[in-house]
Amino acid sequence: MEKLVCDRCGYELTDKDDIDLAFAGKEAWEEACxxxxxxxxxxxxxxxxxxxxxxxxxxxxxxxxPMKFSSKG
Numbered sequence: 001m002e003k004l005v006c007d008r009c010g011y012e013l014t015d016k017d018d019i020d021l022a023f024a025g026k027e028a029w030e031e032a033c034x035x036x037x038x039x040x041x042x043x044x045x046x047x048x049x050x051x052x053x054x055x056x057x058x059x060x061x062x063x064x065x066p067m068k069f070s071s072k073g
Contacts, residue, residue, distance in 0.1 A: 004018075006052065007054050008055075010052075011046050011056075013056060022044050023043060024035055042054075042057040
């Protein structure tokens with residue numbers, strides 16, 4: 001499962017529709033950044049961009065493996 005996370009504050013997007021919408025607006029965000037002379041770091045700005053200044057980047061989701069218990073009798 002893909003997950004998008006802010007590189008500064010840790011805000012997460014995990015809903016599939018939100019992730020699809022983020023990738024749909026990726027090119028517009030990159031063009032807006034380059035128009036201001038900034039190189040984009042992520043897919044789009046964080047919803048807390050004014051406070052944190054972060055950008056949403058793709059993060060690999062970690063699946064937790066069940067712990068294995070060995071019983072020595």
